[in-house]
Amino acid sequence: MNTSFLQKSYEGNRSASLKKEIIRLLVIGGNYSITDISKEMNTSVPTITKLIVELISEGYVLDFGKQGTNGGRRPNVYGLNPDAGYFAGVDISKDFISMGVINFKGEMTEFVGNREFVMENTIESLDSLCSIINSFLNKLSIPRDKILSLGVNLSGRVNSESGYSYSFYFLGEKPLSMLIEERVDCPVYIENDSRAMTYGEFMMGSDSHVKNMIFINASWGLGIGIIMDGRLYYGKSGFSGEYGHFPFFDNEIICRCGKRGCLETGVSGSAIHRMFTERLKEGRVSMLSGKFNNGLEITLEDIMDALQKEDVLAIEIIECVGNEMGKAISGLINLFNPELIVLGGTLAAAKEYIMLPIRSAINKYSLILVSKDTKLKLSRLGEKCGVTGACMLVRSKTLGLL
Amino acid sequence: MNTSFLQKSYEGNRSASLKKEIIRLLVIGGNYSITDISKEMNTSVPTITKLIVELISEGYVLDFGKQGTNGGRRPNVYGLNPDAGYFAGVDISKDFISMGVINFKGEMTEFVGNREFVMENTIESLDSLCSIINSFLNKLSIPRDKILSLGVNLSGRVNSESGYSYSFYFLGEKPLSMLIEERVDCPVYIENDSRAMTYGEFMMGSDSHVKNMIFINASWGLGIGIIMDGRLYYGKSGFSGEYGHFPFFDNEIICRCGKRGCLETGVSGSAIHRMFTERLKEGRVSMLSGKFNNGLEITLEDIMDALQKEDVLAIEIIECVGNEMGKAISGLINLFNPELIVLGGTLAAAKEYIMLPIRSAINKYSLILVSKDTKLKLSRLGEKCGVTGACMLVRSKTLGLL
DNA sequence: ACTAATTAATAAAATATATTATTAACTCAT
DNA sequence: ATGAGTTAATAATATATTTTATTAATTAGT
Structure with a gap:
């Protein structure tokens, strides 16, 4: 029975599913001793020992030797084989x-x-x-x-x-x-x-115990991801999280999806880009005015750079968008009562310029009892997210x- | 070991947790034969037999005798003891x-x-x-x-x-x-x-296989319930589903939560009640005009009754609210990609008067690829929901x- | 440095569970 | 109505898993 636990045909096989559980533990929690695994999985030490030996011989797990002690005999700790x-x-x-x-x-x-x-x-x-x-x-x-x-x-x-x-x-x-x-x-x-x-933020973020979180991908468009009860939520066909096309505004801007009033038309990188170039056309000045007046294309990246350099127009527009985003996030808080909301994507680079108006809008638009449960953070992973x-x-x- | 499977202290006990699984099966699927349970739970027939015998002696399960056949020896079927x-x-x-x-x-x-x-x-x-x-x-x-x-x-x-x-x-x-x-x-x-x-609609509704559904409780206020991957979603502190307080409108109506612009101020029984009495004050006529002009309080129930009798003002207001509700539901569809949305609560009594504008708004405001996944139904349970x-x-x- | 206390690992025995074989109860085609 | 085919239930056997006992490795206190 030296077949890999990965094979689907072994699904009804207890030993294979226990191995999967062990792998899951090691994926989430790093290194473990046999006793810890045994306790965590409600399975006896001899059984875990047998499975660990097999996983080692299959090449998935390594014995990392004795661990720093906490009184008593020091356990061997086991973890995933990086290679x-x-x-x-x-x-x-x-x-x-x-x-x-x-x-x-x-x-x-x-x-x-x-x-x-x-x-x-x-x-x-x-x-x-x-x-x-x-x-x-x-x-x-x-x-x-x-x-x-x-x-x-x-x-x-x-x-x-x-x-x-x-x-x-x-x-x-x-x-x-x-x-x-x-x-x-x-x-x-x-x-x-x-x-x-x-999923990246959920697995690598600092709050690994968080079971209910919403990730906001604010880039050219706006999408969200949902972790509920520790699981990534897909919806019926995996189309969940299309918050960018929530009918949020009463404006006349046509979204790339063809509809009007979508949240994305006011809260997204494309919205910032549109607003910024509109202001420039209206004659507002910015450190990007030169480039713009030379007929060159202003990119979202240009605007985010200008923001870092404290361009007033960029700050102003980000603040305005941040306020609307905070309103939209308030809705999510009321709907999901999440423990954590993480802001990621291109716009997350705006850091406190966007977080401040978001926080103030949350105070204004969400139920306090609900929102006081919710921490709001910037993505830790940045461009690697x-x-x-x-x-x-x-x-x-x-x-x-x- | 004749202790009840209900006791918490027996959580680490395999036999107790298997019994719980059997009960869960019987709760969801009605009556089962031992072979069916065995297949469903990936557990051997002798084990299930032993547990069923115990569950019968504990009084939780009854043997309902032989079942109509499908070729071969007829199995005994077992189900929950109603008493x-x-x-x-x-x-x-x-x-x-x-x-x-x-x-x-x-x-x-x-x-x-x-x-x-x-x-x-x-x-x-x-x-x-x-x-x-x-x-x-x-x-x-x-x-x-x-x-x-x-x-x-x-x-x-x-x-x-x-x-x-x-x-x-x-x-x-x-x-x-x-x-x-x-x-x-x-x-x-x-x-x-x-x-x-x-949960009631999930357990008793016709589509028992549905794993992702949203229930809309449109009564005096507006709340929703979320079933994701077959589980009732609570959120961190059980406050999820407060869709009524989503910042949806740009109006100046103060919601009972103290904020303004809440979805509930335009989409709910209280909104219908407010709009209806406002119209009456403005001099619009309805079969409730008499009662109103006599200084009597018009209740939401009065309005729903008038609707059943095809009162034009009631129909008009329901249609208007239905349209906004459909817009709000579109947002939920984009966010959750649910398989089923069930409309319940007091307003569900409006049946097609409200369902029609909802459906047309969904076509207008949701992503077609997503919304074509979603069935929309009225609650089957009505006032018993x-x-x-x-x-x-x-x-x-x-x-x-x- | 030695002993008591603590935790880990292993071995032996006991228990639980699954597999296989056997018997039972039924359907359907001839 | 009879036997081949099918499914269910039970019994016997084999396997897996846990429990308990034992040994090992360590810390902390004297």
Whole structure:
């Protein structure tokens, strides 16, 4: 019975499912002694011992020797073997892609951030994407067959289960995950970007005990991810979290989804970009006025840079958007009563410029009894959030931990 | 080892937890044969046989004899013993209380609907409530000690775990559940009304396979309940679902929560009541004009009655509110990607008068890809929804099935 | 430095659970 | 109505898991 616990056909097998539980524990909690695992899993020490021995011989687990003591005989501690396998992640945003790799233990060993890449809805663009991924993976010191799977983040509607992406790379009958799989020769899971980021923050964030959290991906668009009772929430087809298209405003701005009044039209990077260029057109001055008057395109990144340099117009617009975002977050607090809300994505770089108006709007618009439960934080992972999430999530999917 | 599987101290006990699983199966799926249970639970037939024999001798399960066949030897089928115990539920709304009892199998054996009762935030009001409950329970043919527990629904912020109610009956240091327990001499669990109704609809509704649903309790206020991945969602302190206080409108109407712009100020029974009386003041005519002009109070129930009689003003206002509600529901669809949305509460009596504008607003305001996943239905349970939910939920809590 | 107390790991015995074989109860086609 | 095929229930056997006892390794106090 030296078959891997990963195999699906062994689902009804107690020993395989206990092994999965052990792996889950080690994934979440790092290193454990046999006694701790035994207590945590309500399973006897001899049984755990047997399983750990097997997991070691299968290469998934390492014995890290004696641990610093707390009185009494020192236990051996066991943890995941970092070299048991690697997981790659790709995060595709509007104009950039980022890529990375984590080892079996979840430590990021490679990262390439914000490589320019313009996504188009064509097979050629997909080919070019996959060749970028391939050359990234080939350059690694890790042998290619040690990469167990690849996670790919996309924005918009993504059905992670079926592998279809409906908003980007919707190219005919085959699911996108299969198309990529054919090109990179490795199991591929696609995922909605906000959801992957949420999982990354959930797994790597400081508050690891948090069981109910909302992650807000405020980038060009606005999406959220939901962790409920410690599990990533998908919804019926994996389309949950499309908060950006909540009918929030009574404005006349047409959203990229075709509807009007969407939250995204007032609260998102694209909204900031629109408002900023509108103000410039109206003759408001900014440190970007020069570039603008020369007929050059102002990017969202330009605006975020200007903000860091305390550009008054940028500050003003961020504050205004932050206020509306705080109002929108208040709604989420009333709806979810979460323990934690994490703000991530491009706009999170605005730090206190955006957090301050958000906090004040929360005080104004949410039920105090509910919102006093809720901590609000900035993402710890920053620009690595998407890739970290892609990697962590693809590891969990591959190991069957979701 | 003839101790009840209900006892907490037996949590680490495999046989007790398997018994709980069997009970859970029987609660959800009705009657089962031993072979079916064995397959469903991935546990061997002899083990299940042993446990079923024990559960029968403990009085929880009955052998219902041979089942209609499907080829081969006919199996004995087993199900919950209806008389193993009873669960009482009380639903307290603005002006009425309803009460009921279910047997162990979940069948409602007693129901008293809409008894007039005005809730006030005083000990006297609580005393009077409890004496109503006591006289209801004493009049039953069921011996008092067979009532295993009592569930009480309240609107507003209710922490079901701690037993505190913060919006109503917030009477000093002791939790409300304890105060009621002292007066009715039976274990008491309090719950938010919308959440209890959600659970009732989830357990008794037609789509029993649905794992992701949202229930909308549109009564005097507006609350929702959330079922995610087959589990009732509470949030950190059990305050989730306060959609009525989502900052939705840019109006100047002060909500009962003290804030302005709350969804409830435009989408709720109280909103309909306000709009209706405003129109009457403005001189619009309705079949309620006479009553109004005589200086009598128009109730929400009056308006709903008028609607059934096709009162034009009532129809007009319901349609307008339905449109806004549909917009709000669109937001929920985008956020949750649910499989099912059930509309319940007082306003559900408006049936197609309100469903039509809701449906058309959903088409207008939600992402089609997401909303085509979602069925929208009226509550099947009607006025029994609250009590059913209270009973079903208190059974699940008592049996440890949540 | 030695002993009592504490925790870990292992071994032996006892218990629980699953597998397999056997018997029972039924349907359906001939 | 008879026997082949099917499913259920039970009995016997084999396997897995836990419990208890034992040994090992360590700390803290004297």
